[in-house]
Amino acid sequence: MTKKIALLGSTGSIGTQTLQVAEEHPEHFQIEALAAGNNTSLLLEQIRRFRPSKVSVATKEAADSLKNQVPAGTEVFFGDEGLIEIAAGTKADTVVTAVTGSMGLPATLAAIDQGKTIALANKETLVTAGHLVMRRAAEQGVPILPVDSEHSAIFQCLNGEPRERLLGITLTASGGSFRHLSRQELENVTVEDALKHPNWSMGAKITIDSATMVNKGLEVIEAHWLFGLSYEEIGVLLHPESIIHSFVEFQDTSIVAQLGNPDMRVPIQYALTYPDRIPLNAKRLSLAEVGKLNFREMDFERFPCLRMAYECGRMGGTAPTVFNAANEIAVARFLRGEISFLQIEETLERVMRRHSATADPDLDAIREADVWARRVAAE
Numbered sequence: 001m002t003k004k005i006a007l008l009g010s011t012g013s014i015g016t017q018t019l020q021v022a023e024e025h026p027e028h029f030q031i032e033a034l035a036a037g038n039n040t041s042l043l044l045e046q047i048r049r050f051r052p053s054k055v056s057v058a059t060k061e062a063a064d065s066l067k068n069q070v071p072a073g074t075e076v077f078f079g080d081e082g083l084i085e086i087a088a089g090t091k092a093d094t095v096v097t098a099v100t101g102s103m104g105l106p107a108t109l110a111a112i113d114q115g116k117t118i119a120l121a122n123k124e125t126l127v128t129a130g131h132l133v134m135r136r137a138a139e140q141g142v143p144i145l146p147v148d149s150e151h152s153a154i155f156q157c158l159n160g161e162p163r164e165r166l167l168g169i170t171l172t173a174s175g176g177s178f179r180h181l182s183r184q185e186l187e188n189v190t191v192e193d194a195l196k197h198p199n200w201s202m203g204a205k206i207t208i209d210s211a212t213m214v215n216k217g218l219e220v221i222e223a224h225w226l227f228g229l230s231y232e233e234i235g236v237l238l239h240p241e242s243i244i245h246s247f248v249e250f251q252d253t254s255i256v257a258q259l260g261n262p263d264m265r266v267p268i269q270y271a272l273t274y275p276d277r278i279p280l281n282a283k284r285l286s287l288a289e290v291g292k293l294n295f296r297e298m299d300f301e302r303f304p305c306l307r308m309a310y311e312c313g314r315m316g317g318t319a320p321t322v323f324n325a326a327n328e329i330a331v332a333r334f335l336r337g338e339i340s341f342l343q344i345e346e347t348l349e350r351v352m353r354r355h356s357a358t359a360d361p362d363l364d365a366i367r368e369a370d371v372w373a374r375r376v377a378a379e
Contacts, residue, residue, distance in 0.1 A: 002027070002028060002029065002030050003028060003029050003030070003093060003094055003272060004030050004032040004090075004091055004092045004093050004094070005018075005022065005029055005030065005031055005032060005092055005094050005095075005096060005272070006032050006033040006034075006035075006086050006087060006090050006092035006094070006095045006096070006111075006116075007019070007031065007033070007034050007035070007086075007095075007096045007098065008035045008083060008086060008087060008095065008096065008097045008098055008099045008104060008107055008122075009035065009036070009037075009096075009097070009098035009099035009100065009104075009121075009122070010034040010035060010036050010043060010046055010098075011036040011037065011039040011042045011043055011046070012037075012098055012099070012100065012203050013203045013206075013264070014096075014098035014121045014147065014264060014268065015036075015096075015098045016042075017264050017265050017268055018096050018098065018268050018272075019031070019046060019049075019050065020265060021265050021268055021269045021272065021280070022050070023049075024280070024281060025278060028272075028273070028278060029272065031050035031051075031052050032052055032053055032054075032090045032091055032092040033052050033053060033054040033055065033056075033086040033090045033092060034046055034047065034050070034052050034054075034055045034056075034086070035055065035056040035057075035082065035083050035086040035087075035099070035107075036055070036056070036057055036058075037057070037058045037099075038057070038058050038059070038062060040057060040062050040065065040066055043055065043057065043066070044066065044069055044070070047070050047071065047074055048071065051071060051073070051074070052074060053073065053074065053075065053090060053091075054074070054075045054076075054077065054085060054086055054089065054090055055070065055074060055075070055076055055077070055086070056076070056077040056078055056079075056082030056083055056085060056086045057076070057077075057078050057082070058078065058079065059078055059079070060078050060079070062078065063076050063077065063078035063082070080103070080106065080107075083099070083103065083104075083106075083107040084106060084107050084110045086107070087107035087108065087110050087111040087116070088107070088110035088111050088113065088114045088116070092116060093116060093117060094116065094117045094118075094119055094272065095107075095108075095111040095116045095117070095118055095119065096119040096121060096147070096268075096271075096272075097111075097118060097119070097120055097121060097122040097125060098121040098122060098147070099122055100122070100124075100203060100205055100206070101122075101124050101205075101324075101328050102124045102125070102128045102321070102324060102325065102328070102370055104122035104124065104125045105124070105125050105128055105129055105133075105366075106363075108120075108122070108125045108133060109132070109133065109136060109363075112133070112136050112137050112140050112142045113136070113140065115140055115141075115142060116142065117142060117143050117145065118137070118142060118143070118144045118145065119145050119147050119268075119271040119272060120144055120145065120146055120147055120148075120271075121147035121148065121268075123148060123218045123219060123221075123222045124218065124324050126221065126222045126225045126226065127218050127221045127222060127320045127321070127323075127324045128320060128321040128324055128325075128366055128370065129321070129361075129363070129366050130221070130222070130224070130225030130320075131225070131360065132362075132363065132366075133225070134225050134226075144226065145271040145274055146222075146226055146267070146271065147267055147268055147271045148219060148222070148267065149245045149246075149262075149264065149266070149267045150171045150172065150219055150223075150245055150246040151219065151222060151223060151226055151246075152245070152258075152266075152267030152270055152271065153244075153245035153246035153247070153257070153258035153267075154169050154171075154223065154226075154227060154246050154248060154258075155226075156258045156270070157169075157246070157247060157248040157256040157257065157258055158227070158248060161248075161250070161256075163228075165250050165251050165252075166229075166233075166248060166249075166250060166251075167233075167249045167250055167251055167253075168229070168232075168233040168234065168235060168248070168249055169223065169227065169229065169233065169234055169235070169246065169247070169248045169249070170234075170235040170236065170237050170246060170247050170248075170249070171216060171219055171220065171223060171234065171235070171236050171237075171246045172236075172237050172238075172239035172242070172244055172245060172246055172247075173210075173213065173216045173236055173237070173238055173239065173298070174210065174238075174239065174240060174241075174242045175213075175238050175240055176207075176210035176211035176212070176213065176215075177193060177194050177195070177196050177207070177210070177211045178193070178194070178211050178341075179238070179240060183302065183342075186341055186342055187340070187341075187342060189341045191334065191335055191337065194207065194208050194211050194334075194341060195207050195208070204335060205328070205331050205332075205335075208331045208334060208335065208344075209327070209331065211341070212303070212305045212327075212341075212344055212345060213303035213305050213306040214305045214306075214309065214327050214331075214344075214348075216236055216303075216306055216309075217305055217306045217308065217309020217310065217312075217313075217323075218309065218324065220234050220236065220306075220309055220310060220313060221309060221312070221313045221320050224313055231310055231313050231314050235298075236298045236306065237295055237296070237297070237298065238295065238296040238297070238298060239293065239294065239295050240294055241290065241293055241294065242262045243259055243260070243261070243262075243285065243287075243290060243293055244257045244258070244259050244293065245257075245258050245259065245260065245267075246258065259285060259287075260285050261282070261283050261284075261285050263282050263283070265280060265282060266280060266282065304345050304349075305327075305344075305345050305348060308323065308345075308348055308349070308352060309323060311352075312352065315357050316357065316359065317357040317358050317359040317360065317361055318355070318357050318358045318361050318365060318366065318369035319352070319355065319357040321361070321366050321369045321370055321373070322351060322352065322355045322357075322369050322370075322372070322373040323348065323351075323352060323373075324370075324373075325369070325370045325371075325373035325374050325377070326347060326348050326351040326352070326373045326374070326376070326377040327344070327348060327377075328374070329347070329373075329374050329377035329378050330343070330344040330347040330348060330377055331344060333347075333377075333378075347377050348377075350376075351373055351376050351377050354376060355369075355372075355373070
């Protein structure tokens with residue numbers, strides 16, 4: 001049976017790799033709808049290749065320009081409403097949420113309300129509103145399938161295992177672009193340096209988040225919601241090779257890990273084919289070739305953003321929303337050259353100190369906290 005897919009964030013790193021997977025297996029996947037931001041030239045290529053029924057872009061201007069160029073039968077939408085239309089208003093049975101940042105939340109909720117399976121690559125959705133998303137998914141009987149390599153690894157390791165026998169999980173972290181540098185050496189690093197990730201091919205924001213370890217912090221909060229675990233049951237371990245993507249430990253001290261070469265197409269494809277597996281044209285892992293794997297305990301002094309993420313997760317309520325929103329602004333400012341690399345974490349510390357968390361926030365409270373955090377971080 002062919003699976004119909006709506007893809008949010010089609011021109012980003014996860015989006016383009018999702019389309020590679022779909023193109024390799026046309027007998028399994030049909031692209032029903034695409035949503036992108038401002039990269040209309042790449043989106044137009046994708047539209048001509050996959051012939052979706054609906055597409056959406058960021059602005060009305062981009063939509064007006066696109067309308068004259070798309071094939072007959074493709075409807076064009078724009079903005080937040082366009083994103084929701086792509087997520088919830090098509091015949092797609094699976095929605096891949098690969099947009100960056102908190103903008104993916106309303107579209108994800110709309111897709112859940114329509115009973116669509118969610119292949120989740122937008123971790124901010126669970127970070128900002130995990131309590132709302134998981135509650136809504138449970139009510140609608142909608143599966144949330146993780147696309148992040150770490151969460152996909154945990155998901156695979158837990159397959160068929162009784163949850164009550166679980167002791168805990170460990171997310172592995174590459175350490176990012178600056179994993180070998182001291183705090184002092186971080187004072188003069190450049191944007192260009194930060195964007196050179198040693199293992200993974202990812203977008204600019206997630207690459208910076210990997211270097212600050214915010215990304216791992218967001219993954220810890222996401223894992224809390226995805227797997228229903230306390231923060232005491234979620235560990236992080238530095239693993240520079242990124243071969244073990246994460247592992248779980250059971251009460252009998254058995255550890256089950258998921259291994260593979262760093263290739264995001266693997267977890268993307270697994271989320272799309274679950275519970276089945278199909279071939280992927282990718283390099284197979286040779287442990288003999290790798291030779292050895294290295295691990296180091298996480299140093300919260302060296303990576304204070306991870307410590308802050310744990311604190312915000314335990315605090316709950318609007319704290320993770322504020323942490324995420326402040327980080328989005330701080331990273332954007334760093335990429336524009338307005339602040340230094342270490343000022344990203346300084347910005348987060350200062351914003352979090354000024355925030356009083358609201359417990360069990362509704363969507364409006366989450367939006368208010370998000371807007372407030374962005375304004376304060378921009379100042």
